[in-house]
Amino acid sequence: MAKQTPVLVCSPHSPRSKEHIVFSDDTTDVRNVHAGNREGILLKIYRYLDSFQPDIVHIFQNPNCLYYLENLKGAFPKAKWVLDFRTQINSEDKKHVRTLRKRFFMAHLMADHIFSQSIHTIGSSLPLRLKPFRELPIGLDVEAFPAREKTESELRRFLFVGLIAKQRKLEVLIDAFNKYAVSADSEATLDLIGGGDALEELRNRQSILGTNSVRFIGPLSQSELGQRMSQYDAGIAYVPGGAYQWAPSLKSLEYSAAGLSVFASATKGHRDYQKRFGFDFELFPNTEDGLVNALVHARNSKNWSTSIARNKEAVLRFDWKEIIAKDLVPVYEKILKR
Incomplete structure (x- = not known):
């Protein structure tokens, strides 16, 4: 403005x-x-x-x-x-x-x-x-998120961007991804970008597990985030239910602008954006097994090129x-x- x-x-x-x-x-x-x-x-x-x-x-x-x-x-x-x-x-x-x-x-x-x-x-x-x-x-400023030039055949580098806060219940996301890495793809990694009152607690939780599947980057400037996002294959728009059930997800829009494959919690807010604006997210229930099953399904059978193109077109509205x-x-x- x-x-x-x-x-x-x-x-x-x-x-x-x-x-x-x-x-x-x-x-x-x-x-x-x-x-x-x-x-x-x-x-x-x-x-x-x-x-x-x-x-x-x-x-x-x-x-x-x-x-x-x-x-x-x-x-x-x-x-x-x-x-x-x-x-x-x-x-x-x-x-x-x-x-x-x-x-x-x-x-x-x-x-x-x-x-x-x-x-x-x-x-x-x-x-x-x-x-x-x-x-x-x-x-969002779409131009701040340079899109990836091509889609990899395999999704290996995953990203979560958001507030690392206790009320977000991110332990579900972290435990699910660790489970996926152990059972389906040992080379898969998830980076969490953001800060909050649960950051140190979750870092300690991951340290006890002794794996490198989940990494905590901490907060980044918006300009650095935009440049870095294109290095990933997929973004996870994890949103807890309850009071957040209808909350639109800014992170899902940023992933779409950057040309990432998008996994999103099956909240009413994400379903609403799919229905009204034409996004194509891989939806999953907010449980460990729900996310693991979605990741396994996408790894084995989903062709992401059409989905990414639809999301990049839909995000222009925002x-x-x-x-x-x-x-x-x-x-x-x-x-x-x-």
Whole structure:
């Protein structure tokens, strides 16, 4: 978006956070509005907005979005306000869920427009809404993932990219791949790229097994990831069920752009993308045997060239240039004219 018009990004980033910045762009003005409390964050945001004088303020769903709208909208009467729901509520605390949904409901009444990744994402956060929304899908820079020139006849080098977190239950993926390597292909390897609170625990788990089938690379910058991805034969888009059941998988799109064969958890989100956008994933249930069987089946019988071509065509819909031109800018222009 910053290639078309000035963009200001305000985001609280605590210096004590263990997050890694994997992508930065010098053309975009990014301001850290971290403070000790939400009042301090609000004051910093106000000062930056006052200097920037925005036409549109695009707020991503967060527990304080209602607080920001209530305290900022009146200060910038010429601006339009957009509320964007990117994630489902992932909490088993029913009281907490009710509190968030109440806040989101009140916030959506104050917004000039609503976006969401999908009907299922917004359904989690805003089951009752009085305004329509427009789907704004997850996106990627397709050009950042140079495609592999050819498909190998055998799949040997596998890849997983994502958050290495305890709630992702990646031990199922790791145990399944180790089982596959022992029983079907001793030369097969799986690299996990990413960081999170389960990284060291899973490294220790693999070390005890004493095999080199699974390797932990850690976090990489987005540019390095794009260049490195073409070295692999296949990507595994492992997504746990439960609250993630409908979550669209960015990693499956990145694998598709890079020309990798794609194995994907048989979640509703992956099935939805296959049905609506024409992807061709090798789906597997989230069990050890489920993934092992899928890998064995693909090794013995699947011709991947047609599948890879379909996925490379389907992923073009998710290129950021396409999303901005067809989904974002037309809405911005429409609400500015109101």
